[in-house]
Amino acid sequence: xxxxxxxxxxxxxATLGRIWPVAVxxxxxxxxxxxxxxxxYAPEPGSSFDFRTANTLTVSQRVLGRENHYTLGSEGxxxxxxxxxxxxLQWRLGFxxxxxxxxxxxxxPRTDALKGTVVTVTTTPRGVVLxxxxxxxxxxxxxxxxVERAAAAxxxxxxxxxxxxxxxxxxxxxxxxxxxxxTVTEVLQxxxxxxxxxxxxxxxxxxxxxxxxxxxxxxxxQILLTGAGTIGGSRVVLRGGGRVAGNYLYDPEDRxxxxxxxxxxxxxxxxxxxxDTERVEIPSRQVLRARAExxx
Numbered sequence: 001x002x003x004x005x006x007x008x009x010x011x012x013x014a015t016l017g018r019i020w021p022v023a024v025x026x027x028x029x030x031x032x033x034x035x036x037x038x039x040x041y042a043p044e045p046g047s048s049f050d051f052r053t054a055n056t057l058t059v060s061q062r063v064l065g066r067e068n069h070y071t072l073g074s075e076g077x078x079x080x081x082x083x084x085x086x087x088x089l090q091w092r093l094g095f096x097x098x099x100x101x102x103x104x105x106x107x108x109p110r111t112d113a114l115k116g117t118v119v120t121v122t123t124t125p126r127g128v129v130l131x132x133x134x135x136x137x138x139x140x141x142x143x144x145x146x147v148e149r150a151a152a153a154x155x156x157x158x159x160x161x162x163x164x165x166x167x168x169x170x171x172x173x174x175x176x177x178x179x180x181x182x183t184v185t186e187v188l189q190x191x192x193x194x195x196x197x198x199x200x201x202x203x204x205x206x207x208x209x210x211x212x213x214x215x216x217x218x219x220x221x222q223i224l225l226t227g228a229g230t231i232g233g234s235r236v237v238l239r240g241g242g243r244v245a246g247n248y249l250y251d252p253e254d255r256x257x258x259x260x261x262x263x264x265x266x267x268x269x270x271x272x273x274x275x276d277t278e279r280v281e282i283p284s285r286q287v288l289r290a291r292a293e294x295x296x
């Protein structure tokens with residue numbers, strides 16, 4: 001099984017500061033009685049949903065005394081189809097429309113081939129991504145792993161809810177607040193990094209979107225980043241942290257989300273120590289803003 005959270009890339013020290021931020025960042029519902037049911041993904045197999053997406057990743061870093069800044073933005077329409085249900089849900093995510101915006105020191109990709117790219121994603125009913133695999137033609141400058149990570153980040157995770165009602169485990173009620181801890185491990189050519197996100201979720205009220213009843217969920221929390229390993233004989237240590245805030249609308253009729261918005265801010269320092277004890281530090285700051293809205 002190919003886990004999207006574990007990957008391997010070939011890279012040099014010169015590009016190390018560019019790759020880590022992308023890996024880390026790309027690295028996150030009915031009125032009345034409808035609040036009494038659990039939050040989980042469970043649409044009818046074969047159901048398809050179209051979403052308009054917009055994502056912007058802005059990175060600022062300093063490498064060997066030189067300031068580097070770049071922005072990677074994307075907008076498009078993706079079609080999400082549930083292929084099979086159960087304890088492991090299998091989805092097909094296809095790019096119907098895609099447009100990339102590149103600013104700064106970053107390879108310029110061709111995006112026309114992305115329209116034929118399909119990503120098969122396997123999740124739990126709570127949206128925990130177990131596997132993501134891209135097929136079709138992925139143009140140079142983008143890479144299959146980038147597409148797979150973007151697909152995995154598309155799903156808001158539906159958190160575990162305390163079983164306050166023994167007759168209805170996991171059910172939510174008005175103004176319910178609960179916590180959750182999400183942990184993702186990245187493996188990049190001998191360097192293992194753990195990203196831990198400690199979140200607090202709140203359901204403030206019921207609402208409606210496009211005439212449909214939905215349950216709105218707000219969340220916010222802290223991000224802790226730690227990593228260590230060896231690259232080409234050099235010891236590598238990564239430390240950092242940040243914050244995340246977002247919200248989504250869960251649709252209890254179709255058992256899918258209708259809207260997901262998120263902002264992440266992460267500041268980290270990558271330290272390299274060579275065999276001759278030379279020490280190099282690469283500080284960086286990444287800001288990710290992402291939005292996916294269902295089209296009716």
